[in-house]
Amino acid sequence: MRMPIIGGNWKMNRGSPSSAITMLRVLKRLVKNIHNVEIVIAPPFTALFSVIQYLKKTVIRVGAQNVYFEDSGAFTGEISPKFLKEIGCEYVILGHSERRNIFLESDEVINKKIKKSLSYGLRPIVCIGEHLEDREAGNTERVIEKQLEYTFKDLNKKDMMNIVIAYEPIWAIGTGKTATPEQAEEIHRFIRNYLGEKYDNDLKTGIRIQYGGSINPSNAEALFQKENIDGGLVGGASLEAESLYEIIKSAERS
């Protein structure tokens, strides 16, 4: 049995420690009796340390939204996995379509970030997903397969076991347009089968694959009930404690 995982990707929102903790104070109380769902909050860097300190003795884990692939040095503006580890960060979101599209990160760069993060014991949540044009042209599986091949290049089974994949169709992110549970399940199954062939059955059945893209309290449950969907990466609806809690409960029920 795979434990579902709900990630709250705050993106460039709630960046001050006080704004982050105002929300988390409520969430912390709400999730007290949640046991079968892993919860990860990824605030902006400016709130990261305070959030880690605040959530120390709770079940809520903390992730960063980005990292660079070097340990230290002349890389103005960048943060290393070593720094994240040192402040107690456990997860890092990598390969998000906003990083790929706005900041032009390639599969190769993402691959380097994954390897460096893993070497420090951070757990990458790695996003993949197709553009609307890819889907309309019937190329979704081809695009996903290419991303899987290059993003996870030269990673062994042990590495992969420490990774969570987030399937996020780009046309569904922040648009209010969710993939239907059937559309999402089809790609999740495809990803699982691909990994089963590349690695083995253990990884195929063990790796967690989240869905992401306009998840909200009313569409979450139907998505999470699908066999191959292990929770979700939530953007907009993760900014308020009540809506995130509703989504977490849907994952617990599924």
Ligand code: PGA
């Ligand atoms: P959204 O974002 O839930 O606001 O669509 C999801 C994501 O980008 O991870």
